[in-house]
Amino acid sequence: MAPEDKPVTTAREERYDAQRIEQKWAERWQSDPSLYAADTHPTKPKYYVLEMLPYPSGALHMGHVRNYSIGDALARYMWMSGYNVLHPMGWDSFGLPAENAAIKNNTPPKQWTLANIAAMKVQMKRLGFAYDWSREVTTCLPDYYRWNQWFFLKLYESGLAYRKKSKVNWCPQCATVLANEQVVGGMCWRHEDTPVEQRELEQWFLRITKYADELLSDLENLPGWPEKVRIMQQNWIGRSEGTLVDFDLGGTIGPAGSTITVFTTRVDTIYGATSVQLAPEHPIVKDMITRNADLRAQVEELIAEQRRAKEAGDIGAIEKHGVFTGRYAKNPFNGEAVPVWVANYILMDYGTGAIMSVPAHDERDYEFAQKYKLEIRLVILPASTDPEETMTAPPLPFTTMDGVLLSSGEFRGLSCEEAIRKMSARAEEKGFGKATVTFRLKDWGISRQRYWGTPIPMVYCDKDGVVPVAEKDLPVILPDNVPITLAGGSPLMNVPEFLHTTCPKCGGPARRETDTMDTFVDSSWYFYRYADAQNDKAPFDGAKIAYWFPIDQYIGGVEHAILHLIYSRFWTKFMRDMGLVKNGEPIARLFTQGMVIKDGAKMSKSFGNVVSPDEMVSRYGADATRLYSLFAAPPDRDLDWQESGIEGIQRFLGRVYRFYENYARPHNPDWRASLSAPLTGSARQLQRKLHQTIKRVTDDFQGRWHFNTCISAVMELLNDANRRMLGSEDTQSPATGALVEGNEIPLTLLAEVQRNIALLLAPMAPYLAHELWEMTGEKSNLLKAPWPKYDPELAKEEVVTAVLMVNGKLRSRITVAADATDDAIRKLALSDEKIKRTISGKQLTMEPIVVHSPGSKLVNIVVR
């Protein structure tokens, strides 16, 4: 090797300076706004990768960084794999915190929000996330929310938006109504200590229940969704097949009528019904108790009790109470009159708010009947019961469907399943009931008595009633400079210029709806807007949706499993029925990442364990921050943030950098030459390691997304390469790091290793990877450089370690050829000195077992 071919050795003091490198590349990237733009005339296959858009609270937190690091790694990998990638970002920017900030700082919500967006965008750019900012969506701006209003009009036209007075959830802290989905264990989803109250209000609802069946059944078509999320949605929808049965009260009681309709999933047990139980808030109860002050007081106590339990979040645990109303209702199947009770364990908002009580075959009814000494009547015999021994009935209650009806008139002897079918049919035929399906899912109440949201585009006219705003008059602009208070009703009521308008129908004076929309409306379709963000004629162009949808990969926290993700699915189905889109589901694959925790608790202000991304970036760099968030845990698990861990990653990046610094020789003509002759010895081993590493990283990007193991694979490769480059101790001073004469690693191989490490790190640590790419003399843009391919032949081992076991215990190891036959391996194993010692004096009980696994072999010798 000629002296000038010796690698340029730089001073060891030349350290990895993340700030310098990241500054340099950030400037280059930002000078080209089209760098991350999706191709609008695509010839390549598409890939739409999306991370949940943030609420612009003012600063990113580590959960965001983790979320976006995963998404960005995937987007960059897909670019390198030759896809036309759509990777957008936006702001879920309506919502209460802006109003709270307005009160606190005396800053208008708009100003506060837009300033936060600007600040967070700077953070995102500093972190190097590759977003197509030309498609940015900001939900609080009229060019977005006008389409919320447009959709609302379409929903109204289709009868899917309606107004109704009803009991609604009210958070006194937020001073607004909440959707059912926003009530968590009786508490407000934003204020975990604030019990939700019930208020009677006139509200706008979206008829999500129209799609209840489809929302449920289509879960089957989402194999790319986590099982957990599908189950949560399934439970939330809560489909339940059953029967409605009318129990006659023998004369009209009051305005609410003369019958009680009960809902049951087990009509087969109806001959065992010994009472009817009503929810305390059932309308007919009022009519039953008007003349009895004592009864009235007791029922009021039941209502209060239920409310308290609901607010405490432990409904389900309260002790069962009830009162007898003095009335009887007739069971239409056997004509028997059973007592009517009011009980605190009956919920008004499920089924009909009335049940038939069958103590022998329902645990709750059993408990209640025991307490109040109501009759318990066995009407099902489990199939396992011996008919000869009917006297020894099984312990009550039992709820098995695997049984036969007993004492049930003409239905006696039928199986439960058959009985349910026949009895439902009978009820319908005789006109006292029918088979039915109920859902737990309720319509989505979207009215909010708040300022910072999309105005609902409706007008109230004394002459024409409720009138929608004309499409051409959209958007209904949310006025600026509105005084914000948390007292009484929407702040918009106090803005005369907004409130007073003219009726779109008659032109007479009218007033506007002053409630605004739930912010979950904004996020129900925002991802469609990314496909056509500049469109001012329509929310989007259908052809563009047809190309990009469904979203190939959506990434976010599991806390949105129900709220956002069920609303989004509903919105898509509605748009499909409008003919606006062709897909019935918005998201093909969903990934829910784990939380970021520290010191055993979720990072939160209240716990005081928040780590600021800005601080991490300025201390360790964006690459280290991102890479650590990928390295510390598999992405679906919780991540335990440890400062020392990110230091380790920073050291690793420093080692990578020095590996290029120390061995950089872009002037060598051999540098870019490809390897020709087959390698041997140490070089061959390094080459093998390289190809194995490419395989491991590629497999993970395509499969499990265990970036932690990807990164460790690259670490191993680097360690291996460094060791081999340093050579043996006697010829090499570790301090200088210079290549030495006689080193077995050809420069072409070294160059190949360096090129590939840059490629493998490109999705996860983009700044450094770009710098390294340049250091190797590459001129092309790493962002779209082809992802490396491994050669299975080169990855293959030629000799492998065979593990020798005796009776399943490790005893020795030998090296054998990778293609050695089982017999040859057995022979070698049995002649191994250690093995001979271990098995001397014992008998082989069977032929030694030989196992081939990738990269190794195993022999188990069974002796006695």
Add this chain to the structure above:
RNA sequence: GCGAAAGUGGCGGAAUUGGCAGACGCACCAGACUUAGGAUCUGGCGGGGCAACCCGUGGGGGUUCGACUCCCCCCUUUCGCACCA
């Protein structure tokens, strides 16, 4: 109560299909280079034992030549649902 996931060194975590338990990193220990080291490099690092060896993946049983991995029972933690008729 129901459902789901998890439990592996001092710590984060690896072991992709039943086949070398502890990869990789952190922390720690020793050494090198140094005026210095919170830089860098080298080596060590589950427990016990001088050693041959023995023990070890929450606990107990089982299947198997072989179990972190499969089956049964139990314990703990986290999450979701919770009187849904």
